[in-house]
Amino acid sequence: MATDSDSGNTNAARALAPDSHRKASDQSIYEAIYEAVLTQRLPPGSRLPEVALSELFGVSRSIIRKALTRLASDHVIEQRPNQMAMVARPGVDETRQIFAARRLVEGEVMRLTAGTLNKTRLQELKRLVKEEKSAHQSGRDQDRVHCSMEVHRFLARHCPNQVLGQMMRELVLRTSIVIALYKSPGMSACFLGDDHARLAELISQGKGDQAAALAHRHLCALEELLDLNEADPAIDLARILRPEA
Amino acid sequence: MATDSDSGNTNAARALAPDSHRKASDQSIYEAIYEAVLTQRLPPGSRLPEVALSELFGVSRSIIRKALTRLASDHVIEQRPNQMAMVARPGVDETRQIFAARRLVEGEVMRLTAGTLNKTRLQELKRLVKEEKSAHQSGRDQDRVHCSMEVHRFLARHCPNQVLGQMMRELVLRTSIVIALYKSPGMSACFLGDDHARLAELISQGKGDQAAALAHRHLCALEELLDLNEADPAIDLARILRPEA
DNA sequence: CGAGCCCGAAATGTATACACCGTATGGCGA
DNA sequence: TCGCCATACGGTGTATACATTTCGGGCTCG
Numbered sequence: 271m272a273t274d275s276d277s278g279n280t281n282a283a284r285a286l287a288p289d290s291h292r293k294a295s296d297q298s299i300y301e302a303i304y305e306a307v308l309t310q311r312l313p314p315g316s317r318l319p320e321v322a323l324s325e326l327f328g329v330s331r332s333i334i335r336k337a338l339t340r341l342a343s344d345h346v347i348e349q350r351p352n353q354m355a356m357v358a359r360p361g362v363d364e365t366r367q368i369f370a371a372r373r374l375v376e377g378e379v380m381r382l383t384a385g386t387l388n389k390t391r392l393q394e395l396k397r398l399v400k401e402e403k404s405a406h407q408s409g410r411d412q413d414r415v416h417c418s419m420e421v422h423r424f425l426a427r428h429c430p431n432q433v434l435g436q437m438m439r440e441l442v443l444r445t446s447i448v449i450a451l452y453k454s455p456g457m458s459a460c461f462l463g464d465d466h467a468r469l470a471e472l473i474s475q476g477k478g479d480q481a482a483a484l485a486h487r488h489l490c491a492l493e494e495l496l497d498l499n500e501a502d503p504a505i506d507l508a509r510i511l512r513p514e515a
Numbered sequence: 516m517a518t519d520s521d522s523g524n525t526n527a528a529r530a531l532a533p534d535s536h537r538k539a540s541d542q543s544i545y546e547a548i549y550e551a552v553l554t555q556r557l558p559p560g561s562r563l564p565e566v567a568l569s570e571l572f573g574v575s576r577s578i579i580r581k582a583l584t585r586l587a588s589d590h591v592i593e594q595r596p597n598q599m600a601m602v603a604r605p606g607v608d609e610t611r612q613i614f615a616a617r618r619l620v621e622g623e624v625m626r627l628t629a630g631t632l633n634k635t636r637l638q639e640l641k642r643l644v645k646e647e648k649s650a651h652q653s654g655r656d657q658d659r660v661h662c663s664m665e666v667h668r669f670l671a672r673h674c675p676n677q678v679l680g681q682m683m684r685e686l687v688l689r690t691s692i693v694i695a696l697y698k699s700p701g702m703s704a705c706f707l708g709d710d711h712a713r714l715a716e717l718i719s720q721g722k723g724d725q726a727a728a729l730a731h732r733h734l735c736a737l738e739e740l741l742d743l744n745e746a747d748p749a750i751d752l753a754r755i756l757r758p759e760a
Numbered sequence: 761c762g763a764g765c766c767c768g769a770a771a772t773g774t775a776t777a778c779a780c781c782g783t784a785t786g787g788c789g790a
Numbered sequence: 791t792c793g794c795c796a797t798a799c800g801g802t803g804t805a806t807a808c809a810t811t812t813c814g815g816g817c818t819c820g
Contacts, residue, residue: 320802330775331802336584343588352781352802367678374623374679433612434619437682564771575805576772597772597811 294327299337302327307346307357308443309416310450314359318347344440346447358447362498365448369493372441376422376489377482379429379438380469385476386430392474395424399466419446421466425473445492452496462491539572544582547572552591552602553688554661555695559604563592589685591692603692607743610693614738617686621667621734622727624674624683625714630721631675637719640669644711664691666711670718690737697741707736 294302306312323334342349349355360368387395402417422442429435465488472481539547551557568579587594594600605613632640647662667687674680710733717726 319800321800332774332776335802336580339581339584340588343585354801364678367676370676371678371682374619378619431612431615433609433616433686437616441678566771577804577806580772599771 294329294333296333296336296340299323299327299329299333300340303337303341304344304346304443308419308446309412310446311412312357314357314447314451316357318355318357320355345444358444359451360444360448362452365452365496365498366493368441368444368448369489372438372445373486373489375434375438375441376426376485379426379431379434380473380481380485381478382431382434383425383429384473384478384481387428387473391428392470395421395470395473396467398424399470402466403464415446418466421470449492449496452498454495454497462488465491539574539578541578541581541585544568544572544574544578545585548582548586549589549591549688553664553691554657555691556657557602559602559692559696561602563600563602565600590689603689604696605689605693607697610697610741610743611738613686613689613693614734617683617690618731618734620679620683620686621671621730624671624676624679625718625726625730626723627676627679628670628674629718629723629726632673632718636673637715640666640715640718641712643669644715647711648709660691663711666715694737694741697743699740699742707733710736 303312303318318338320331320334320338324331327334338347338349338355341347342355345358345360347355348358398417398421402414402421405411405413405417419442423439426435426438426442429438465484469481469484469488472484548557548563563583565576565579565583569576572579583592583594583600586592587600590603590605592600593603643662643666647659647666650656650658650662664687668684671680671683671687674683710729714726714729714733717729
């Protein structure tokens with residue numbers, strides 16, 4: 271071990287707890303890690319030692335283990351026996367399947383949600399889109415990613431069918447993970463033209479089928495931007511663990 | 516509370532461990548409860564005390580808690596603070612959403628799976644359908660439910676898109692729960708004509724769209740057979756006690 | 761006689777101790 | 791000098807002890 275700064279160190283602290291979270295519940299810990307992975311502050315492969323987390327959050331390992339078990343259930347982290355948990359690192363096949371599943375589910379969510387949002391909700395949605403655009407133009411990448419995720423999660427959260435909504439939220443998270451894994455250098459992840467703005471417009475106008483079609487194209491375009499050709503795990507590892515000067 | 520035979524007692528023992536499962540892993544415990552709920556041996560509302568389960572399986576509560584946490588993540592059980600876990604009892608809204616979600620997902624799974632099964636797999640599928648029919652005619656309800664579930668789970672397991680396949684498995688389980696909850700007395704749950712046999716035929720012929728359409732109709736018919744009109748007592752109370760009388 | 765209160769059994773919530781496993785370090789030998 | 795092996799360390803796996811809460815029975819008071 272030498273000039274690490276690798277993605278496998280135990281630097282989860284900075285990404286998880288900017289200020290002390292003393293006496294956190296398992297739910298808050300779950301959400302903290304969830305949010306950190308969603309916004310790509312915890313990149314795929316990040317290691318999550320139970321003892322470090324327990325000290326970080328000021329609770330015993332029991333609580334940490336419960337949070338980690340739930341995260342593993344959601345495919346956010348991988349837990350192998352007697353090994354430290356790490357943020358999931360899906361392969362190329364699984365990545366394509368995640369996108370296909372999300373196209374199916376998100377399309378239906380758009381169809382169901384279009385025309386059902388009241389004025390307040392629509393304002394909130396458009397505010398998110400505007401904030402995303404602003405963050406993009408300002409170069410605040412962290413904020414942009416956050417807002418971009420929130421646009422999709424907002425629609426999932428307000429879908430009349432919450433079973434589908436929950437599925438979509440899980441797929442959005444897994445999509446965020448694979449984007450962090452396979453994105454080309456410098457690509458503007460999930461900021462494709464004004465897709466989100468147009469999507470919000472179609473949703474507000476109740477044009478469900480058009481919104482679904484747009485979401486479908488949006489996701490196809492996003493998948494196209496990824497580097498999904500290399501099949502060798504060794505190459506993947508090399509790219510992930512690159513010193514990244 | 517009087518002539519109970521209620522679904523809330525602690526008789527999980529008989530349904531879970533016919534013979535002693537000494538030193539079971541959390542995975543095997545998870546699967547045991549999962550299977551028992553799937554086949555409706557553990558009806559909705561069944562209570563699952565940690566201490567009883569730990570003695571049953573011969574492990575400490577740590578293992579039990581891990582299994583229960585995973586089951587709660589899958590919406591198989593409900594865990595409320597300081598209360599015993601119980602098999603989930605979804606309301607009518609959630610039930611309709613589960614069916615809608617399953618129609619969407621299972622339709623796509625059929626489309627993707629049709630024409631991809633080799634001869635061995637097709638034989639296995641048709642054997643399941645035959646066993647289900649046999650169990651139905653013999654009146655072995657337990658076996659019939661098991662085979663019926665397995666038909667759907669078999670297709671989910673062999674879907675080329677395993678992300679969707681896993682989603683479908685979860686939805687099949689939740690469907691089983693709501694069927695047990697809302698089925699009319701004496702209805703032949705999920706044995707509608709020869710739907711499964713015809714489905715297997717369409718799958719083997721590679722007719723994905725027709726298989727998807729059949730699955731869609733199959734699920735609609737199934738939902739129609741349920742009693743989804745009667746309001747839950749709790750819901751009644753909530754409506755009565757709401758502020759705006 | 762009925763309603764309310766108190767208390768105890770039993771369940772879960774949490775922390776901790778100990779055993780086991782995997783990995784990395786450092787020494788030893790060819 | 792390079793490669794192999796033993797040992798130490800850090801991590802998770804599991805069990806258990808203790809604190810806290812809930813629910814029920816039974817007593818007492820009005």
